[in-house]
Amino acid sequence: MTNNNFEKRIQDKLNQYEIEPSENLFNDILEKRASRPKSILKFTYAKLGVALLAVAAITLFVLVDTRSNSTSNDNTSISVAEKDASNSNNIAEAGGLASNAKTANETVVAKERLKTVKQKSTTNVEKQASSKKDISNSDVKWTNNAPSPTQKSAIANASNNIQKSTKQTKTYPGYQDNGVNISERYFNIDSKDRPIISGQQHKGKSHLYVYHSMDEALINAQDLSYLVMKPLRVIKPSATQDQIAAFEKKQLDTKHKKQQPFYLDLYYSAYQTSHSAIGNNEMANNYKTLAKSNPNHAFNLRVSTPINSRINLFTGFGLNQINTKFDGQIPNTTNKVHYETSTYYINDPITGLPKLVQQIDTILNGPVSYNFANRYTLMQIPIGLSYNIGFDKMDIGIHGSALMNITSKANGMNPDFNLEKMQSFSSNQKQVGFGASLSLMVAYKLTNKIKIIAEPGLQFYQLGGKKIGNAMNENILNKGLNIGLRYTLF
Amino acid sequence: MTEEELLKGCLEERQDCQRELYKRFAGKMMVVCIRYAKDKLEAEDMLQDGFIKVFDNVGKFKQEGSLEGWVRRIMVNTALNKIRANKMKFEDISETGSHLADGDANAIDKLSEEAILEIISHLPNGYKYVFNMFAIEGFSHKEIAEKLGIEEASSRSQYAKARKYLQNQIIQLEQIKL
Numbered sequence: 312m313t314n315n316n317f318e319k320r321i322q323d324k325l326n327q328y329e330i331e332p333s334e335n336l337f338n339d340i341l342e343k344r345a346s347r348p349k350s351i352l353k354f355t356y357a358k359l360g361v362a363l364l365a366v367a368a369i370t371l372f373v374l375v376d377t378r379s380n381s382t383s384n385d386n387t388s389i390s391v392a393e394k395d396a397s398n399s400n401n402i403a404e405a406g407g408l409a410s411n412a413k414t415a416n417e418t419v420v421a422k423e424r425l426k427t428v429k430q431k432s433t434t435n436v437e438k439q440a441s442s443k444k445d446i447s448n449s450d451v452k453w454t455n456n457a458p459s460p461t462q463k464s465a466i467a468n469a470s471n472n473i474q475k476s477t478k479q480t481k482t483y484p485g486y487q488d489n490g491v492n493i494s495e496r497y498f499n500i501d502s503k504d505r506p507i508i509s510g511q512q513h514k515g516k517s518h519l520y521v522y523h524s525m526d527e528a529l530i531n532a533q534d535l536s537y538l539v540m541k542p543l544r545v546i547k548p549s550a551t552q553d554q555i556a557a558f559e560k561k562q563l564d565t566k567h568k569k570q571q572p573f574y575l576d577l578y579y580s581a582y583q584t585s586h587s588a589i590g591n592n593e594m595a596n597n598y599k600t601l602a603k604s605n606p607n608h609a610f611n612l613r614v615s616t617p618i619n620s621r622i623n624l625f626t627g628f629g630l631n632q633i634n635t636k637f638d639g640q641i642p643n644t645t646n647k648v649h650y651e652t653s654t655y656y657i658n659d660p661i662t663g664l665p666k667l668v669q670q671i672d673t674i675l676n677g678p679v680s681y682n683f684a685n686r687y688t689l690m691q692i693p694i695g696l697s698y699n700i701g702f703d704k705m706d707i708g709i710h711g712s713a714l715m716n717i718t719s720k721a722n723g724m725n726p727d728f729n730l731e732k733m734q735s736f737s738s739n740q741k742q743v744g745f746g747a748s749l750s751l752m753v754a755y756k757l758t759n760k761i762k763i764i765a766e767p768g769l770q771f772y773q774l775g776g777k778k779i780g781n782a783m784n785e786n787i788l789n790k791g792l793n794i795g796l797r798y799t800l801f
Numbered sequence: 802m803t804e805e806e807l808l809k810g811c812l813e814e815r816q817d818c819q820r821e822l823y824k825r826f827a828g829k830m831m832v833v834c835i836r837y838a839k840d841k842l843e844a845e846d847m848l849q850d851g852f853i854k855v856f857d858n859v860g861k862f863k864q865e866g867s868l869e870g871w872v873r874r875i876m877v878n879t880a881l882n883k884i885r886a887n888k889m890k891f892e893d894i895s896e897t898g899s900h901l902a903d904g905d906a907n908a909i910d911k912l913s914e915e916a917i918l919e920i921i922s923h924l925p926n927g928y929k930y931v932f933n934m935f936a937i938e939g940f941s942h943k944e945i946a947e948k949l950g951i952e953e954a955s956s957r958s959q960y961a962k963a964r965k966y967l968q969n970q971i972i973q974l975e976q977i978k979l
Contacts, residue, residue, distance in 0.1 A: 317968065318936040320909040321917060325937060328914035329828030330835060332845050337823050340852050341816065638952060680958055682951050 573800040576613040582791020586635045589784040597728050601637035629691040640678040685723025689716050706754040714746040721779040736780030746772020766793035811859040830876045836933045837880035851879040920970045928963035
């Protein structure tokens with residue numbers, strides 16, 4: 312039979328053939344169409360993950376942006392204005408008393424008060440002017456006086472001079488407080504009085520102690536009681552008396568309590584999986600011959616906190632869907648031999664003598680092709696440590712962790728290499744396995760609280776086993792890249 | 802009712818037109834589904850899902866080919882989706898020692914359609930899908946490999962084995978009849 316004849320004849324026969332389906336099928340179709348929702352959004356696992364990641368990123372961005380705007384701009388301007396108003400009111404009130412005084416005594420008292428207030432104000436300006444000369448990186452004086460408009464202009468001038476001479480500060484064009492730039496500053500959180508240090512002096516710890524602060528001149532001259540010492544917080548010039556008292560108490564406390572930041576990382580992992588069967592028998596070797604590396608992906612959440620200035624402790628969880636691919640040919644090294652026996656009766660009119668003839672049929676099998684994939688759904692829980700270095704806007708962290716893998720679903724194929732057959736397996740049984748991971752994180756600061764993460768890394772663990780229906784245990788090596796966002800919580 | 806009127810009516814969600822479209826193609830499409838399904842029940846499920854897609858997407862038919870061809874494509878794709886969802890399983894046919902002889906060209910003609918369908922449906926799943934797609938639907942091995950997620954070489958080898966097996970079965974069936 313020629314190739315075309317065979318296919319064409321079958322095609323012709325079957326294409327014209329009809330089988331009537333059940334009578335009610337058409338009504339079922341109409342019913343099914345009428346009963347289903349109008350639009351169903353079908354998300355695959357990957358699309359859902361990407362969508363969640365995008366929503367989380369946008370929400371965090373909006374939240375942080377709103378918060379930083381409301382704290383840095385509104386609070387600053389309102390409270391500075393309040394302070395100015397209060398200072399001017401003192402003078403105006405005193406001046407008003409003087410002009411409205413009805414008696415000579417009242418006039419003298421009022422004039423005395425006006426004089427005192429003016430003197431106090433002038434003294435403050437002089438004090439501030441002299442303090443500008445004493446600015447040092449290791450000594451910050453904390454006072455509780457608010458500047459007047461005159462003081463402010465003097466401070467601003469002095470501040471400009473200092474900026475010109477030292478050039479230690481890096482200004483953010485977006486941050487302005489009454490015409491004076493708010494600059495990035497580092498505080499030595501390990502020291503008792505947390506002195507200001509320059510960008511070069513933080514010794515790779517900017518991942519922990521980056522602060523937004525005002526210019527040094529303002530810090531020394533202005534009311535600093537509102538400087539709430541929380542890492543990564545924008546200065547709030549609206550501290551209450553209680554906060555001031557608490558702050559002063561803190562300054563006196565020799566055992567300084569640090570506020571530990573928490574880092575929340577949300578990231579997507581794309582990686583290439585290499586896998587290899589465990590064992591050294593014929594079956595394992597066949598698995599090894601067929602194993603092919605293939606891409607996989609995961610979504611992860613990680614929480615970390617510093618246990619000292621360099622080391623972070625971290626944990627979290629990841630949702631993975633791992634496919635292990637097998638593709639290739641297994642050569643048959645031994646030929647199969649079939650023995651068949653036939654009985655012949657020769658020259659025997661009744662029963663005769665039986666003669667046994669053995670027929671040996673040798674089948675030469677060629678290589679057999681296999682192509683299948685096993686799929687595992689697993690949750691990963693890492694527990695580990697990271698070593699961190701910070702350089703201004705860039706953080707670098709080396710992460711090492713132990714991994715606990717909980718396999719929740721598994722399905723795939725078990726090949727029988729002897730019978731050259733495949734048998735499927737499927738399991739919802741949970742199985743716990745262990746592994747390890749190592750990665751190098753590079754984080755770049757986008758805002759005070761958000762950093763973007765890129766993290767190449769390796770993961771090694773074992774998968775499979777008879778509990779979940781797979782014939783083999785496998786070693787898994789994932790080489791990949793994590794990309795996501797780091798949100799800093801306090 | 803002309804094909805154009807039928808399509809227009811289906812677009813307007815008129816039940817009489819939908820019923821007419823169904824009547825025209827249900828029988829032939831049932832054969833398509835049976836070729837891929839493991840039993841009649843599964844074939845009817847495929848047919849139901851396929852016709853839902855046909856009614857949902859009737860506006861997308863561009864009248865470049867035949868309506869029957871378009872409906873058939875939808876049925877085949879629906880059947881393949883169902884197969885994929887049910888975790889496709891490839892089994893091997895154990896070959897006998899002797900080589901399969903080429904059969905008589907008229908052997909197929911002598912068999913009923915029902916008998917041919919029966920033989921095809923008894924093929925192991927992997928062979929059945931590849932054979933249906935290549936011999937009857939006319940897909941290339943490359944397309945089959947993409948749709949079933951297998952290698953092109955696997956598709957070729959599975960088809961060759963399936964073909965040999967079918968030829969043998971047809972000849973045997975014919976001999977039994979004689």
